[in-house]
Amino acid sequence: MVHQDVIKKIEKLKKENDAIILAHNYQLPEIQDIGDFVGDSLSLCQEAARTNAKVIIFCGVWFMAESAALLNPDKKVILPDPEAGCPMADMVKPAELMKLKEEHPDAVVVCYINSNAEIKALSDICCTSSNARSVVESIPEDKQIIFIPDKYLGKYVAEKTGRPLILWPGFCIVHQRILPEHVLEKKTAYPNALVLVHPECSGRVIALADFVGSTGKIIAYCRESKEKEFIICTEMGILHALRQNNPDKIFIQASEHAVCRNMKKITLDKVITSLETLQPIIEVNTNIQKDALKPIQRMLEIKIKKGDINGK
């Protein structure tokens, strides 16, 4: 529980600076508790696009704050620790992507939001794990599609849509640590528990799932489900919201190794310092701003089909 004095201080600083705190579902519990809005990548992006606040304190990782900065060129978007990156986003470099595009000159590039602005600027449309299926299905059937950088999400979406995606060999180092044997071990201990899996997990883990979805979709599924026990195959930060929202249900973390160190770099002290100093501001190179914003805007215009990639 965040101390009342700290909450008062944060509220005062937010008011003085016309600031809002956006926090991802993997943030530390105390950061989620002070968030004005807590959600998955897509809902955070939507919230960043709609807020009237002058300052956005983004409690997440670099690509999330950078997307918010692209959507809000006239606002201050602040990432309390600029070292909070995403290793998957760094797995694709502009020169490598340009080479692949030259090999497939007519292909449409679908870029997972977990990517850097330079990569977005070379892409046609973004997606998240909430809307990847709708995004891919929005592309005419006769078009080839390059899907970057997450090979696991890409493979899952290819199966769901029946579209032959050209995949990039990127992956999330955190979700890769969740192994099928971890899930099976937990399933032996909790035979009635449902297995809920984030699509950044490997295909072998997804094969064990009762439900696959983004962090936001997993939270919604648990809220609505009549079941009582759930094995959670994603980063451990999500357990905070799950346990708070559902005190009568049991949540079992599939693997204690599924910790994103980058997400945990955002601390209460750093958030307060950011509110006091309005630093560090995330700025995108002006030469690529326009091109990097376009695929995010296209994604936000897509109508998400019911269910999208949810399901088995």
Ligand code: 13P
């Ligand atoms: P969500 O879009 O499901 O919140 O996932 C973001 C992410 O970084 C997963 O590792």
Ligand code: SF4
């Ligand atoms: Fe990146 Fe994985 Fe951390 Fe998500 S959990 S921010 S994909 S490293």
